[in-house]
Amino acid sequence: MNITVEKQQNCTANVRVQVPEATRKAARDAIVGAYARDAALPGFRKGKVPRPVVEKRFHDEIERELIDRLANDALGVAVKQENLRVLSVGGYKPENETTFTLNVVLAPEVTLPEYKGLTIRVPSFAVTDAKVDEVLKRQQESLATITEADRAVQDGDFLKIDYTAKAGDQPLTELLPESEHFLAANTGYLVKAVESSFLPGFSAQLTGMKKGETKDVAVTMPTDNVNEAVAGKEVVYTVTVQEVKEAILPELNDAFAEQVIAGQTLEGLKELIRQHLERESAQRDVEQKRIAAMVALREKIEFELPEAVVNNATRERAQQLVRMNMERGVPQDMIVENEQEIIKAAADQARVDVKDEFILLEIVARENLQATQEEMVRRVTAIATSSRSTPQKVVKTLQKNNGIENLRHSIVLAKALDVLVAHAVVEVDENMEPVPTGAPQD
Numbered sequence: 001m002n003i004t005v006e007k008q009q010n011c012t013a014n015v016r017v018q019v020p021e022a023t024r025k026a027a028r029d030a031i032v033g034a035y036a037r038d039a040a041l042p043g044f045r046k047g048k049v050p051r052p053v054v055e056k057r058f059h060d061e062i063e064r065e066l067i068d069r070l071a072n073d074a075l076g077v078a079v080k081q082e083n084l085r086v087l088s089v090g091g092y093k094p095e096n097e098t099t100f101t102l103n104v105v106l107a108p109e110v111t112l113p114e115y116k117g118l119t120i121r122v123p124s125f126a127v128t129d130a131k132v133d134e135v136l137k138r139q140q141e142s143l144a145t146i147t148e149a150d151r152a153v154q155d156g157d158f159l160k161i162d163y164t165a166k167a168g169d170q171p172l173t174e175l176l177p178e179s180e181h182f183l184a185a186n187t188g189y190l191v192k193a194v195e196s197s198f199l200p201g202f203s204a205q206l207t208g209m210k211k212g213e214t215k216d217v218a219v220t221m222p223t224d225n226v227n228e229a230v231a232g233k234e235v236v237y238t239v240t241v242q243e244v245k246e247a248i249l250p251e252l253n254d255a256f257a258e259q260v261i262a263g264q265t266l267e268g269l270k271e272l273i274r275q276h277l278e279r280e281s282a283q284r285d286v287e288q289k290r291i292a293a294m295v296a297l298r299e300k301i302e303f304e305l306p307e308a309v310v311n312n313a314t315r316e317r318a319q320q321l322v323r324m325n326m327e328r329g330v331p332q333d334m335i336v337e338n339e340q341e342i343i344k345a346a347a348d349q350a351r352v353d354v355k356d357e358f359i360l361l362e363i364v365a366r367e368n369l370q371a372t373q374e375e376m377v378r379r380v381t382a383i384a385t386s387s388r389s390t391p392q393k394v395v396k397t398l399q400k401n402n403g404i405e406n407l408r409h410s411i412v413l414a415k416a417l418d419v420l421v422a423h424a425v426v427e428v429d430e431n432m433e434p435v436p437t438g439a440p441q442d
Contacts, residue, residue: 013304049278103175120292125281144247293420313350363416371411
């Protein structure tokens with residue numbers, strides 16, 4: 001075969017192949033022979049169908065298989081001859097019976113800088129007494145007794161309210177679609193008098209109200225994930241308090257600990273909480289160090305990305321964002337309205353994800369990292385536990401969609417990240433907020 005490779009932009013290349021006529025004829029004869037051996041046509045015994053009949057009956061199938069065989073053979077030669085790292089074949093263009101061109105997508109050429117000794121900054125995840133007390137407080141609240149409160153609303157109370165809302169003189173029911181009327185009016189709505197409830201600044205203005213009392217509450221609507229008809233606008237809610245209830249917290253003592261975990265003392269409960277927080281903090285610490293190390297290395301490298309891979313990643317990310325929004329209760333029409341913003345956010349993150357993966361794959365190759373059988377079993381067992389399944393069922397599911405290889409792939413990428421972290425110079429910043437897992441890491 002005579003093969004020439006012409007590299008193009010966006011990590012693509014045209015592979016032009018000239019196949020000797022003898023090679024093409026031999027390949028075609030072999031394919032026709034295989035069809036002749038297996039063909040079962042009316043009037044002929046299996047394996048006894050004349051070759052001319054086989055060639056006529058299965059002409060299209062033979063030609064397709066011939067093209068596939070010659071293309072695969074040519075690609076194998078090109079990979080060795082030109083040291084190509086082919087990700088996919090995008091197209092086949094024939095010139096004549098013995099000459100054709102393949103359009104292929106190539107892995108990018110990544111030149112790694114020194115990746116050991118990166119300086120990274122991460123937040124502190126030290127487990128303090130205050131953090132233990134926060135967990136105890138939440139457990140207290142979960143075991144609280146809710147009773148009627150014959151007094152004015154205080155911070156933390158549980159309320160049942162009625163409300164209607166206007167933007168200027170126009171009721172929100174006229175501005176919002178029916179699927180969003182819960183923002184415009186409600187009856188018997190249950191709300192806790194804390195800042196995180198309902199809308200920013202809403203609950204704080206209910207403090208001091210009494211049962212049966214009505215009051216106008218002005219809030220500025222958020223700008224994110226809110227219908228553009230009201231986003232950022234001042235809205236006035238007319239609120240009537242129907243009920244006021246308070247939470248009576250149990251005393252923090254051994255009896256309380258016994259309610260949480262049978263046979264446990266308060267000091268024992270605190271120690272269990274601390275151990276849980278330390279395990280959780282250790283995991284978050286690893287995540288933040290991995291993110292910081294990846295950001296630090298990414299900023300040192302620039303290379304061309306294969307657009308075909310980026311486009312696929314964009315589609316997957318966009319679908320993920322749509323699912324996340326739907327799970328959060330964002331109405332379908334709002335998702336459609338923000339389609340372009342979703343696609344842009346998906347594309348931006350996809351470029352980061354694709355770049356990171358190719359960088360990490362270079363480290364995998366440089367460090368000769370592999371997923372051991374023990375690591376695969378451990379990961380499968382973890383998946384089975386979290387999905388309440390069995391390892392055997394998980395393996396069967398993974399085998400159906402290339403999941404085993406994807407699992408192996410994720411393990412070695414994580415190992416590459418751990419190489420970066422293990423050799424990094426880590427600076428702990430007590431005032432730094434953690435980067436949300438899965439957020440863009442620019």
